[in-house]
Amino acid sequence: MASKERGTLLKEKHVRYIESLDKKQDTLEFWLTEHLRINGVYWGLNALCMLRSKDVFNREDLIKFVLGCYVESTGGFAAFPRHDAHLASTLSGIQLLKMYDAIDSLSKSQIDKCVNFIKSNQMKDGSFQGDRFGEVDTRFVYTAISSLSILERLTPEVVDPAVDFILRCYNFDGGFGLCPGAESHAAQVFTCLGTLAVVNRLQDLTKAQVDEIGWWLCERQVPEGGLNGRPSKLPDVCYSWWVLSSLSLIDRLEWIDFEKLRGFILDCQDEKRGGISDRPDNEVDVFHTVFGIAGLSLMGFEDLVPIDPTYCMTYDITNTIKKYPYN
Amino acid sequence: MFEMTPKMGEFADVEPLSISTGLPDELCEIMYTDEYRELLGIARSLMARGELSERALRLTGRVIDLAPAFYTIWNYRFDILVSLSKDLSNDEKVLRLNEELDWIDEFTLNNPKNYQIWSYKQCILQNHPSPVLKRELPILKFMLDEDTKNYHVWSFRKWCILFFNDFSNELEFADSMVERDVYNNSAWTHRMFILKNLKPTAVEIKTEVEYIMRKINYVPQNISPWTYLRGIYENFLASKYDNNIVEFAKKFTSNVTDLDFEDPNVKLPDIESSYSLEFLAHIYSLQKTTIINAKRAYMGLSSKYDPIRKFYWDSQISRLH
Numbered sequence: 001m002a003s004k005e006r007g008t009l010l011k012e013k014h015v016r017y018i019e020s021l022d023k024k025q026d027t028l029e030f031w032l033t034e035h036l037r038i039n040g041v042y043w044g045l046n047a048l049c050m051l052r053s054k055d056v057f058n059r060e061d062l063i064k065f066v067l068g069c070y071v072e073s074t075g076g077f078a079a080f081p082r083h084d085a086h087l088a089s090t091l092s093g094i095q096l097l098k099m100y101d102a103i104d105s106l107s108k109s110q111i112d113k114c115v116n117f118i119k120s121n122q123m124k125d126g127s128f129q130g131d132r133f134g135e136v137d138t139r140f141v142y143t144a145i146s147s148l149s150i151l152e153r154l155t156p157e158v159v160d161p162a163v164d165f166i167l168r169c170y171n172f173d174g175g176f177g178l179c180p181g182a183e184s185h186a187a188q189v190f191t192c193l194g195t196l197a198v199v200n201r202l203q204d205l206t207k208a209q210v211d212e213i214g215w216w217l218c219e220r221q222v223p224e225g226g227l228n229g230r231p232s233k234l235p236d237v238c239y240s241w242w243v244l245s246s247l248s249l250i251d252r253l254e255w256i257d258f259e260k261l262r263g264f265i266l267d268c269q270d271e272k273r274g275g276i277s278d279r280p281d282n283e284v285d286v287f288h289t290v291f292g293i294a295g296l297s298l299m300g301f302e303d304l305v306p307i308d309p310t311y312c313m314t315y316d317i318t319n320t321i322k323k324y325p326y327n
Numbered sequence: 328m329f330e331m332t333p334k335m336g337e338f339a340d341v342e343p344l345s346i347s348t349g350l351p352d353e354l355c356e357i358m359y360t361d362e363y364r365e366l367l368g369i370a371r372s373l374m375a376r377g378e379l380s381e382r383a384l385r386l387t388g389r390v391i392d393l394a395p396a397f398y399t400i401w402n403y404r405f406d407i408l409v410s411l412s413k414d415l416s417n418d419e420k421v422l423r424l425n426e427e428l429d430w431i432d433e434f435t436l437n438n439p440k441n442y443q444i445w446s447y448k449q450c451i452l453q454n455h456p457s458p459v460l461k462r463e464l465p466i467l468k469f470m471l472d473e474d475t476k477n478y479h480v481w482s483f484r485k486w487c488i489l490f491f492n493d494f495s496n497e498l499e500f501a502d503s504m505v506e507r508d509v510y511n512n513s514a515w516t517h518r519m520f521i522l523k524n525l526k527p528t529a530v531e532i533k534t535e536v537e538y539i540m541r542k543i544n545y546v547p548q549n550i551s552p553w554t555y556l557r558g559i560y561e562n563f564l565a566s567k568y569d570n571n572i573v574e575f576a577k578k579f580t581s582n583v584t585d586l587d588f589e590d591p592n593v594k595l596p597d598i599e600s601s602y603s604l605e606f607l608a609h610i611y612s613l614q615k616t617t618i619i620n621a622k623r624a625y626m627g628l629s630s631k632y633d634p635i636r637k638f639y640w641d642s643q644i645s646r647l648h
């Protein structure tokens with residue numbers, strides 16, 4: 001299909017698609033994804049922010065929903081009311097409140113409890129478990145550190161061991177894995193670099209390491225234009241975010257062929273109903289929709305609101321976060 | 328579907344808790360199937376009263392079958408199990424946790440994409456009085472046979488090897504996976520993980536380099552063994568690249584770095600592997616006398632052999648001196 005004209009981003013359709021998501025409540029898949037609901041709402045709102053359509057969601061309803069996910073007994077946020085608190089959903093909850101400038105809808109003691117919940121999941125080696133259940137993953141280091149940063153409650157006691165742990169996840173091939181020795185994976189590279197960026201410690205990487213990381217990241221682009229998450233895997237739209245944000249954090253964004261990647265992302269749009277899928281002609285979902293749009297935003301296409309690669313929220317929101325180290 | 332709903336059976340005394348959240352927000356108004364609603368209602372009721380019983384354990388199994396990613400119920404199941412086994416004798420506890428491991432394995436086979444199971448399993452093994460690596464290997468092998476690059480299974484395998492501190496099966500296993508699919512980056516990475524932990528001798532490293540060369544001869548345009556080869560030199564051979572390895576890499580590049588790139592009529596030949604050219608370029612860039620060859624290699628990559636990364640290759644050229 002060489003003659004196929006490269007389209008544009010179907011903004012209006014994507015807005016309608018995201019709007020339609022919370023109207024699907026009578027479907028089986030809707031309640032089976034309860035465990036990701038708060039994350040899903042964050043992805044949706046984040047996409048709307050970049051599309052300048054934040055008002056599509058009702059602010060008051062959403063804040064009420066997020067507060068309903070707050071677990072009084074532990075101080076974290078659950079993915080859905082009356083589920084257990086988890087670090088991943090805690091970050092989404094805090095991000096949503098921040099996006100509505102509503103952190104203060106939590107009381108001082110609720111915030112204190114939340115900070116304690118996050119800190120209590122830090123392990124001796126500096127890593128974080130997702131909840132008391134013990135799943136360790138660099139992803140949770142990022143969610144913990146980013147949450148504390150948005151709450152402006154980072155301290156050296158938490159940050160220094162976390163940085164040590166992240167540096168131990170660096171691999172011989174220039175990537176980062178989910179724990180020390182685990183295979184390099186683009187999403188893990190983002191969580192590691194993102195953590196270092198949040199705490200202003202990217203300079204702990206050597207110049208040689210940064211070059212290797214940049215190589216590993218730009219090596220993710222396949223000749224057709226899309227990015228994969230690991231060598232010899234298929235390209236997938238969500239890596240547009242994980243890879244580009246990482247390259248952006250180390251100031252090597254230009255090592256990607258923008259036009260080709262843009263073409264790949266746009267080819268993954270559902271031209272009828274809106275939404276973006278992982279690969280052309282697959283079923284769309286909100287996860288790939290937000291990360292496709294975020295990739296385009298990072299590359300400066302389509303007149304989208306610029307997104308901050310450190311926090312995965314638009315700059316107008318993240319500019320108001322007091323940055324660590326505090327003085 | 329069940330022959331009878333749980334309410335009618337062993338849970339007759341339990342008043343199910345409503346699973347609606349009570350919030351007016353329509354985001355929370357959910358239509359559940361009757362079965363799920365009933366099971367979850369009972370589970371919530373049992374959780375609320377902190378019941379840690381055999382029947383509660385059975386119930387969690389049924390809820391997990393319906394909604395495997397619902398992590399709250401996994402937490403509850405773990406609490407029940409810990410409570411039920413805390414006063415058991417050592418032998419009884421072994422039996423009990425083995426039973427749980429069997430249940431996990433069966434669940435895993437039915438839900439290959441679920442990854443919560445692996446951290447749950449870690450917790451069971453950590454609580455087990457006498458865990459056995461041999462018990463874990465068949466299911467791990469089976470799972471990786473089904474999905475050869477499954478990130479969570481590979482990560483769990485590494486966790487297991489460190490937990491049991493037993494590397495004796497691993498090189499052979501990694502080799503069998505490379506044998507099956509020489510492009511499997513997970514298997515190549517696993518080899519590096521093993522070697523870094525085994526502290527190999529110089530002879531073993533020499534054997535390893537020969538192993539990589541055989542795999543590259545088989546498929547030269549394969550990024551994983553080339554990256555791994557460089558990793559072996561950097562981690563075990565102090566980045567001292569010998570003539571042997573340079574000659575080996577050159578085989579796949581049609582001697583393109585000997586061409587005169589200043590000549591406007593120069594025509595770049597096809598090559599067997601852009602990764603070999605990249606590997607050579609790196610070695611050449613390390614010494615003043617061969618910088619010119621490095622530059623040619625990067626120019627070739629930029630213009631013909633890997634143009635999608637043109638800006639990366641050009642940046643490499645600009646840093647040569």
Ligand SMILES: [Zn+2]
Nearest residue numbers: 236237238278
């Ligand atoms: Zn994806």
